[in-house]
Amino acid sequence: MVNITFNSSRCVKCGKCVNLCPTKHLVMTDAGPEARPGSCMGCLQCAAACPQDAVLESGRSATVPAPFDTVEELVMGRRSVRRYKPDAPDKRTLQWALDRAAYAPSGGNRRPTRWAVVLGAEKMLAVKEAALAYCKETGFAPELVNSIEKGRDSLTCGATALIAGFEPEGSLNHGTDTVIALTTAELLLVSRGLGTCWGGWMRRLADRAPALRELLGVPEGWHVCGCLLAGKPSMEYPNIPARPGADIHWA
Ligand SMILES: Cc1cc2nc3c(=O)[nH]c(=O)nc-3n(C[C@H](O)[C@H](O)[C@H](O)COP(=O)(O)O)c2cc1C
Numbered sequence: 001m002v003n004i005t006f007n008s009s010r011c012v013k014c015g016k017c018v019n020l021c022p023t024k025h026l027v028m029t030d031a032g033p034e035a036r037p038g039s040c041m042g043c044l045q046c047a048a049a050c051p052q053d054a055v056l057e058s059g060r061s062a063t064v065p066a067p068f069d070t071v072e073e074l075v076m077g078r079r080s081v082r083r084y085k086p087d088a089p090d091k092r093t094l095q096w097a098l099d100r101a102a103y104a105p106s107g108g109n110r111r112p113t114r115w116a117v118v119l120g121a122e123k124m125l126a127v128k129e130a131a132l133a134y135c136k137e138t139g140f141a142p143e144l145v146n147s148i149e150k151g152r153d154s155l156t157c158g159a160t161a162l163i164a165g166f167e168p169e170g171s172l173n174h175g176t177d178t179v180i181a182l183t184t185a186e187l188l189l190v191s192r193g194l195g196t197c198w199g200g201w202m203r204r205l206a207d208r209a210p211a212l213r214e215l216l217g218v219p220e221g222w223h224v225c226g227c228l229l230a231g232k233p234s235m236e237y238p239n240i241p242a243r244p245g246a247d248i249h250w251a
Pocket residue numbers: 022041042043045078079080081082153154155157197198199200201202
């Protein structure tokens with residue numbers, strides 16, 4: 001259970017935490033931001049974005065000092081970005097990251113993933129409309145439709161690019177190679193200043209909605225195993241949120 005509170009002597013009530021919270025768990029009151037009961041998933045976007053480092057988790061600072069090591073900083077400093085500038089990322093940067101993703105490990109070195117890239121706000125809108133039309137026709141994911149209608153787009157997150165990775169049915173280690181390759185590409189994109197967010201809703205819809213499969217060029221018998229949303233971020237995260245240590249059984 002996540003318990004978010006705020007250090008009132010630091011908080012300047014700028015509202016960034018409330019605005020960014022992906023589950024709308026926080027509200028602004030006269031006394032400052034407050035957490036409502038339930039719905040927090042503990043992502044700590046609030047803490048990562050707070051310019052005053054005023055967010056507390058269970059009464060303690062919800063952030064950690066930035067590491068010195070650049071790889072560690074890349075891994076710890078990456079956040080799921082849900083605020084983007086309207087202009088799309090450079091096609092060459094996406095191509096570069098996906099070319100490099102071929103260096104990621106893959107079972108039997110088969111590299112089974114084929115990619116589709118949607119680039120630009122207009123095309124992303126077409127993706128969103130096709131996904132919503134499918135949901136409305138079939139009754140799939142009413143909670144997603146509801147949240148989009150209320151102005152919270154957890155499907156495209158306002159991103160201006162989408163990378164979808166697909167594999168043939170029955171491929172060895174189905175889905176794993178794609179997720180590793182896309183994770184590799186994600187860190188490379190972040191290293192070049194782009195923002196990213198994994199699209200779980202997008203993946204589920206891209207795999208099942210015929211109009212989306214066609215738009216992405218997913219062949220019959222192939223499955224969409226990973227979707228990454230990307231774009232030029234319109235915000236920065238000054239802090240790194242704290243995460244619990246790994247749950248390990250040292251056998
Ligand atoms: C497989 C997967 C699916 C996800 N799907 C979504 C999604 O559909 N919409 C969304 O807004 N965020 C999505 N996320 C982002 C998570 O909410 C986010 O990674 C998590 O809250 C931790 O926050 P951080 O990435 O900023 O550290 C997804 C992440 C993963 C790994």
